[in-house]
Amino acid sequence: MFFIIILVAVMVVFSFIPVGLWISALAAGVKIGIFTLIGMRLRRVPPAQIVGPLIKADKAGLDISVNQLEAHYLAGGNVDRVVNALIAAERANIPLPFERAAAIDLAGRDVLEAVQMSVNPKVIQTPWVSAVAKDGIEVKVVARVTVRANIDRLVGGAGEETILARVGEGVVTTVGSSETHKHVLENPDSISRTVLEKGLDAGTAFEILSIDIADVDVGRNIGAQLQTDQAEADKRIAQAKAEERRAMAVAREQEMKAAVEEMRARVVEAEAEVPRAMAEALRSGKLGVLDYYNLQNLLADTRMRESISGLGGEPAGRPGRQQQ
Template sequence: MPFDGGILPFIFMVAVVIVVLSVFLSFVPIMLWISALASGVRVGMVTLIAMRLRRVVPAKIVNPLIKARKAGLDLATNQLESHYLAGGNVDRVVDALIAAQRADIPLGFERAAAIDLAGRDVLQAVQMSVNPKVIETPIVAAMAMNGIEVRAKAKVTVRANIDRLVGGAGEETIIARVGEGIVTTIGSAERHKDVLENPDRISQTVLSKGLDAGTAFEILSIDIADVDVGKNIGAQLQTDQAEADKQIAQAKAEERRAMAVALEQEMLARVQEMKAKVVEAEAQVPLAMAEALREGKLGVMDYYNLQNIVADTAMRKSFGESADPGTDAHGGK
């Protein structure tokens, strides 16, 4: 029993010490401090604890700092920590600074941090400054003055401009400007054969326009990768115009025909109306004559004389028709 009473407090104390050491070692990066000290980077233990209190991961600061010191860069802990707190990628910035130093490209920490915070890959930008990138444009179609379509595709060799990475336009602007230059050059050619015979005319004209102004790149060269002949757009436009003119003419002719039909129907309606009035007037003649005979205003002899005049008129009319040169002896046409 005395043995049991003495061992339990000892075990409890050992457990407490282990827990305290675990908490201390998890909060204070002893191994990171030793690694920095072995690399010749002096980072105080208080500084590491203060990083923990400021919710900064010490490894995100110390490891890039060790890398920078080994590369000969003079960077301070506060610089890296402030960039980390601003939401930047400290490791990428340090790698970019090392690559720029090796390539003899003037790049300071503030500029690299600003590029990183702007959302651009500063390491890729430095690498592109050393090794230019080739941007291939989509097929651009344009029409020459003779109406023939020409389809061209270009390859643009660009190099990153470190000074214009912040606020400069990206690759989409380069592609759009080159495409616009291709369309302008092809459109100013009198014949499509001129473009096919001298495709370098496109690259020279486009390159002379200074298309990299205001962008994050510097255009080194523009090479025409492919030139093809497309459709005869001029002939197609003329065909479409002729078809449209034909349809307009047909519509106008149909309108005139409809108006003529309507006018003819109106004239027929008027003739029928006049015939009806004549029939109505002829029907009134016997009634008027009977009324005149009944009232004594017309005598019998007057009536016979009137009938003789009508018969004589009919006879004269038949003689005139028989004398017509367009009739035969039997009165036929």
């Protein structure tokens, strides 16, 4: 029973104290105390995630302490990736201190990928960028941008999206300043040359090495389409104004008809007063019977003349009937 208790105690001690890692570190020539490993256990730091990268760094000739690796782990960083990045930078003769690599890793960027991109540049392809030349023809361009990571600007520098946006803006500006779309098709290198001279990598985490035009295509005739749309809009405006004028003319015609009807009503009303006036004149003696007959004969003669001349009027036989 006592032997079992001792065995269990030894197993517990060996499970808490990473003796295997301590032996591995000693075998690799890395000096790390057993109490340091116990302290990692107490600080809830997995010793394997510190000892392994420390051995790799020591074998690569890097001067990194246990405290640096442990502090980076406690800050939420990836210790193994940082050490791999430092080894890659050392092999490529790229100056990269541990503090900068740790800052890049804590900033959320892949520091190992950044070092690899510094050695082997990356090609970024833009989507189709549509631009319109001065002659109104649409030109579609696809560009390939070769970039290299800038270690000094990885922290706080803009990413690939900014590079693509700036390249697209430069393509639109260059094509828009061309007199004709034929000039763009004949000299596509003018786009890359003009865009590259703008310094689009300022404030980004990359350095633009080259901009190559992968494809150029002719799109729609935007100028003609805009002119057609403008003509259609002018036509609709003219139709609206013509309709307005027609409505006003109809309104004026209705007003004139109403005025004519009113005048006709007044004439009829005035004509109705004539017999009354003549009767009153006959009663008062101001108009004699002979004068009345002479007036009727004059009216009959006038109507006959109007009928003969084709001006209208009543038939010539009517006055005779009135005279009878």
